[in-house]
Amino acid sequence: MKSRFYAYNFGIPLACAALVFLMFDMTRIDIAFSNLLFDPMTQTFPLDKIHFFEKLTHKWARIIPNWTAEIALVGALLSLVWPLVNPHMRPRLGAMLDRSKVAPVLRFAADHRRDFLFVVVAFALCTGVIHFLKSHTSVYCPIETTLYGGKMAHIEWYSNFQLFHEAGSGRCWPGGHASGGFTMLALYFVARRYQWRFSSAILWGSLLLGFVYGTTRVLQGWHYMSHTFWAGIFVWLACLLTALAFYGRARLDVPVLSKRTQKAFIAQSEVSL
Template sequence: MHDKQCFLLYQGCFLVISFCMLWVFFPVGGSLDLALIHPWVSESGQFLLRDNWYLAELNHRYVKDLIILLYAIFFIIWLASFKVKKLRPLRWSYGYFFCMVILSTSMVGLLKSQSAHACPWNITIPTSQGFFWDFSASRGHCFPGGHASTGFALMAGYTVFRLSNKKRAYFFLVSGCILGFAMGWAQMMRGAHFLSHNLWTGWIIWMVNVVFYLVNYKRFTRNPASQE
């Protein structure tokens, strides 16, 4: 079977199966969401780690800025490839990588801007006996998770380098999964997102990368060695 057909078959199955699993087991604000976020919310419905420096500054600001700097470096190399002859072989792969980062994170941002799901810290209602979750809150602009998308966007490197450098491809894939999940989990601890928000973020970004990789597959096969 041709490589493109194999990729389409495996990734198509993965996307469909993972979509069904998320839909069934991780509905927004479902039992798993509430169980996993429970350790981080007080009996009065307050998220005590909301302003924690390590989560609010180190994770939400500095780690994000470092990853954005990496994306900026790819963009700078792409620009330099128009002037520096040695960088010309990298033009397509680095330009494509940067475009996929922008496209996938923008897709998450667009969906988030239209979302009716509010953030966990905005839907806890204190009572004399504790608190309850008010899921009637609408236009919360909190789904999917925007912060996690910065980390998950690294997965674009897998499709860029899968034909030319498998070690590098898997490095980007694993790094993107780890960073996206870790950044999203930290936001969950603060009360900014449910875990489902971030899992759906990862699914959306991977889906976008799979679709655009298949559309541009011929370009990647012309001279994969030039993508090193």
């Protein structure tokens, strides 16, 4: 069971990384695809000039991950309030909060403090990892390179990677906008912990959101398609490692709700006997 967990959760993304590297980074597929979207007559990517498309896919789309991160942060802060209230020591205050319908919210936040903190930390680490890779590879976006009317040379990330210092001013690899959608994968690990019925939907929905975010930027000439795949791989690994640190492998492999259900079933069986 343990080996299967690691093989599935680490093996698949690492295999995807090898596949993306061989299929895209070692070939010219990225450039060939972007060539189809580029208008050589006007030296532009036509969709980059449509203001509404930019606002819809780049500005408004950020609402989903931004609001999720803000809700998680508020939840984490509220989770600290209920222990301070301590209704056993302050019954009048507890009664007042119950009447105002605030107490259930505070209790819920306190009960799920670890989950709120996990989402906050996972989002922060995902953002940090993507920012580190961007600054330490200094890859320029297609629209900025001489291939598509820009002034900067086209380079591959692996030829310019610097581990201990910034590699330059380029900030295009991996896809930052795509990573914003992929960070919603953090919710999948919360859902997996509690064995929520819709956990698979959250997984595939988060992957789809990241791919949609990334693809729209590809259509505008601000990323290559492989940048989206790399963003998804790194965000998954960052979320997975954070989830292991917060919950442990056993809790992710055997969700909490499953254990509770099993205990309830055993207790009910003993009562019936």
